[in-house]
Amino acid sequence: MxxxxxxxxxxxxxxxxxxxxxxxxxxxxxxxxxxxxxxxxxxxxxxxxLGAHQGTADAPELLPPGAQRMLTDWVSALGAPAEVTMGPGTLPVRQAASWLAERFGEVARKVAIVFCREADTYVTDRxxxxxxxxxxxxxxxxxxxxxxxxxxxxxxxxxxxxxxxxxxxxxxxxxxxxxxxxxxxxxxxxxxxxxxxxxxxxxxxxxxxxxxxxxxxxxxxxxxxxxxxxxxxxxxxxxxxxxxxxxxxxxxxxxxxxxxxxxxxxxxxxxxx
Structure with a gap:
């Protein structure tokens, strides 16, 4: 089995x-x-x-705050320059998603957003x-x-x-x-x-x-x-x-x-x- x-x-x-x-x-x-x-x-x-929007909305700024931080930490681990993950408000997460699309393609960007939404639901609170x-x-x-x-x-x-x-x-x-x-x-x-x-x-x-x-x-x-x-x-x-x-x-x-x-x-x- x-x-x-x-x-x-x-x-x-x-x-x-x-x-x-x-x-x-x-x-x-x-x-x-x-x-x-x-x-x-x-x-x-x-x-x-978490609801009907999960897995369908692909705008990174719609992610919960923890998932946004997860996305910027992720692209940092992938080698993104510091300016991509720094800035006011939702700017870093938009830059991070754009960098992913430019570096790995639009499919990778969408996968990353869905992953961060679901992973944040799982790992944020022990x-x-x-x-x-x-x-x-x-x-x-x-x-x-x-x-x-x-x-x-x-x-x-x-x-x-x-x-x-x-x-x-x-x-x-x-x-x-x-x-x-x-x-x-x-x-x-x-x-x-x-x-x-x-x-x-x-x-x-x-x-x-x-x-x-x-x-x-x-x-x-x-x-x-x-x-x-x-x-x-x-x-x-x-x-x-x-x-x-x-x-x-x-x-x-x-x-x-x-x-x-x-x-x-x-x-x-x-x-x-």
Missing amino acids: IVGVHGIRCYRYLAEAGTVEGAAEALAAEWAAALGMPLSTAYYAPLLH DSPRRAAARDEVLRVLHGTRPRAVVAHSLGSVVAYEALWHRPVALDLLVTLGSPLGMPHVVFERLALGEGNEERKGERPPGVRRWVNVADVGDIVAIPRDLPSRFPGIDDHHEVSLGLVASHKATRYLARPEVVDALAPLLAAPDGA
């Missing part, structure tokens, strides 16, 4: 399916087709959804009920299905990493794809691993036997791309090329041989092997 933990822009599955169960099934079918293996998904998107609920939904699925592997994409890698520290689950393999876990100021310093675990940030979660990370060389979310530099608990790290337009797309990551090869032995071997 493999469980997938999704990233950003996944509320649309609920909008299309009409039920949480239907959304989880639709997402699982899409991921399974890309991976070429059966899986189920932990679907937490509705728990971070004690947020929404944050706890997202972790609990992942844990509910994991404790209910007892999978051998978890595949977590984008923001989902943050939710899964925290969840696996809060209530450990025995896993043969954790695979993170396009992970922002190490992104300075945006995610890394804001990770909340639970009481007694904060000093273990960067380690492999307890109960996880092996951790594989895959990052596209052009993925602006996977910063730093060399995630083991901040997370020495990673056993294997692969830098790949998915193509400029699809550099953060979950299904493109799932189809990579590095991901398939890591997971295939678990399906071939009997449970407990």
